[in-house]
Amino acid sequence: MSINIWIVVAGDPAVGNLIDTARSLGGQVCAAVVGSRVVADTVAAGGVDKVVWFGEPGKAPVEAFATAAADVIEATPGVVLGASRASDRVLLGAVAARLQAPVLTAPSSVSAEGDTLVVTRSIFSGIAEETVTVSGPVAVVLDGGPIPVANPAGGSALMEEVSAVTLGMTVVETHSSDFEQVDLGAAPRVVGIGRGLKAPGDLAMIEALAKASRSEVACSRPLAEGLDWLHKDRYIGVSGQHIAPEVYFAIGISGQLQHMVGVRGATTIVAINSDPNALVFTEADYCLVGDLYSIVPALTDALR
Amino acid sequence: MKIVVAYKWAPNPQDASVGVDGAVDWSRAKPGISEYDPVAIELARRLAEATGGEVIALTAGPKSVDASMARKAALSRGFDRAVIVADDALEGAGTTELAAVLAAAVRHIGDVDVVITGDSSVDVGAKMVPTVLAGQLGWPAVAEVTAVSGSDPAAGLLRVERAITGGTQVLEITGPAVLAASTDAAVPRVPGMRDILAAGKKPVETLEVPALDVPASGTTVTVTATARPDLKARKGQLIDTADPAAAAAELVAALRADGAI
Ligand SMILES: Cc1cc2nc3c(=O)[nH]c(=O)nc-3n(C[C@H](O)[C@H](O)[C@H](O)COP(=O)(O)OP(=O)(O)OC[C@H]3O[C@@H](n4cnc5c(N)ncnc54)[C@H](O)[C@@H]3O)c2cc1C
Ligand SMILES: Nc1ncnc2c1ncn2[C@@H]1O[C@H](COP(=O)(O)O)[C@@H](O)[C@H]1O
DSSP states (O other): OOSEEEEEEESOOOOHHHHHHHHHTOSOEEEEEESOHHHHHHHHHTTOSEEEEOOOOTTSOGGGGHHHHHHHHHHSOEEEEEESSHHHHHHHHHHHHHHTOOEEOSEEEEEEETTEEEEEEEETTTTEEEEEEEESOEEEEEOOOSOOOOOTTOOOOEEEEOOOOOOSEEEEEEEEOOOOOOOGGGOSEEEEEOTTOOOGGGHHHHHHHHHHTTOEEEEOHHHHTTSOSSOGGGBBSTTSBOOOOSEEEEESOOOOHHHHTTTTTOSEEEEEESOTTOGGGGGOSEEEESOHHHHHHHHHHHHO | OEEEEEOOEEOOGGGOEEOTTOOEEOTTOOOEEOTTHHHHHHHHHHHHHHHOOEEEEEEEESGGGGSHHHHHHHHTTTOSEEEEEEOGGGTTOOHHHHHHHHHHHHHHHOSOOEEEEOSSOSSSOOSOHHHHHHHHHTOOEEEEEEEEEEEEGGGTEEEEEEEETTEEEEEEEESSEEEEEOTTSOOOOOOOHHHHHHHTTSOEEEEOGGGSOOOOOOOEEEEEEEEOOOOOOOOOEEOOOSSHHHHHHHHHHHHHHTTOO
16 A cells, blocks of 8 residues: 555554555554553554654643644645554544545454555344445554564664643643453453342352353443443443354343353353243254243252 | 433343344333433432532434333433433444434533533443533543542533542542542432332423434444354253252362363
């Protein structure tokens, strides 16, 4: 591609997938990096040609640099890639607005044909796919991927520091809470629990099943957002994690599209639900119609 | 304070049907207020109750977004008035175009202090309209917002709490700003009979796109193919659970036979 390829980085250097995708398009790759120097250096060493860095952010949140990022990219517009995380979306949104560029989400493939971009992507929570060709500036939202590994041959991209006029935003408090990080994507088996669970104390029963089946515990969105019984990184679906384990146990989960789209890659799906008409049974290999409170302990015993 | 809530009137893809060629048929999917937008409305009402001021509903879409049922569904949720951009030219409009129309409508309303949106729309679900909208206006944007108050409303200062990975953060923002509510920011009130009756009397301003100043995009996007995702065939094997222990044994045996455990 002879047009410009940008990636926007919002304080989190986990942009390996953006860099790989940008590189595969075959042109010069520039990164607009908001965040600390460490983040800028990580991106610079990770395989881009040039980094534009906005300086140490101090008390300004990443989002305060949205206009500055748009200013920089507007000078040489093109294909702009950003991660799907909240702050990254704010930067990318500001850039898309400035370029009046369409936004494409959930791509399964991004490639270049001459100067047009060809994107195949999932639409409407995954009920369909479309392939589009795009000519002109465009913003693409994709999974950030891991932190890029530094080029073993050493060497790093050209770094240009620009001074930025920030928007009027200040971080006045940050509270962190401990949570156990989990890589659901790497788990061979996952036990997913939904609103069929009556009380948070009943999670012990689910954990026992997870232990007996050597699975990680995951959940539907309401259990993580709203009920707060599990941490947000454990929910599966269109707006959460996408996983493809060998076995997924969907327990007390109705099986709505927005959840199931995150587990469609599972080799085997086991569904346990008291409602024989639950949608989850239409996408399961093994269907157990009944009360999870009697089936889960029995299953745990059988696995021990 | 002048608070705008951007809500979408849209159907759930769960209820759409998809042809083998990937064509989406929405005819049996009934539109409604997008699932998480009532959370934004609730945040806006709390802010209005605390600081005084009005809450204005804003939506953009094809003519159907201005149907009387659609208007009532929105206005019964406690808005003071509504601005509806209803134009069939917006059928199938993309994120950036919709955000540009909404931005133009926000400018048209004038003197807006804050725009609150939902987390993601039920149909498109890109989580991008709020951020592109902010970009169009040149305003700060924050997503995953869990609470908002006017720390010094007279000076246009907003105190915004948002969820970050493994914690929360409080920001002070010089407004105006666009805030996208996290799905669990508030539990929306359910409209009662009185609200539904009052809805019919609230003022509504309906606009068409040409009445607004909407910039054009120089990019062309051409759909060259559509497809239905290739889903794995599932066995759908029913296991009798009359005796849970026997059911568990049968499942474990089946999973072992498959080499799954
Ligand atoms: C834009 C958008 C994005 C979304 N993104 C996601 C996402 O990423 N992930 C996600 O999960 N959801 C997502 N959702 C929400 C999704 O649409 C569903 O609302 C959600 O997945 C339902 O969760 P659930 O199955 O746990 O709860 P419910 O739908 O309430 O289902 C509970 C199930 O438990 C069963 N049950 C009850 N008691 C028992 C018992 N004793 N034994 C056995 N079964 C029992 C019931 O029969 C029922 O089927 C999204 C929605 C929207 C609009
Ligand atoms: N056409 C629209 N009219 C008004 N608000 C919208 C529209 N589309 C999206 N929004 C708002 O933006 C949020 C995110 O939408 P999306 O980017 O489509 O996921 C929604 O929850 C709404 O609050």
